[in-house]
Amino acid sequence: MAARPVLVDSSYYIRLAREGRDPLRELAVVAAQRDLVVCGVVRCEVSRGLRSKSRLKAFQRAWDVMRYVPTDNRLWIEAEHTLWELDRSGVVLPLTDVVIACCARRVDGLVLTFDRHFEAIPGIRAVSEII
DSSP states (O other), X not given: OOOOOEEEOHHHHHHHHHTTOOHHHHHHHHHTTSOEEEEHHHHHHHHTXXXXXXXXXXXXXXXXXXXXXXXXXXXXXXXXXXXHHHHHTTOOOOHHHHXXXXXXXXXXXXXXXXXXXXXXXXXXXXXXXXX
16 A cells, blocks of 8 residues: 655744744655645745745745645635634634645645644644655
8 A cells, every 4th residue: 555645834944944943854754755745835835935936946946846735616625614614613723724625635635733723623734854
């Protein structure tokens, strides 16, 4: 059985960078064992915080070789349904986290994250490290 792909959440990139670690270098180790996945929401959340053009280009090069999950109408309808169900059960989460989770579900992937919100989303396996 092949290892599940890994969708890397924004919180992972941001925390490692704040700790002075290079998220791209650390993800290269993960990529040797699993497919890495990215979506437009993560790209936008992370890229807006990058200070230099050269760093932005490095991240873009890394994302460009990852498996990309498009946010088509079906995904937005899934996010809408998931948000509605969660809200009715008293769990109110950010739209961006639910869209990222729907992207991970689409590829049957893990979410590599430090954000605890993902634990509340049905069908999502959230992890803070890949062993």
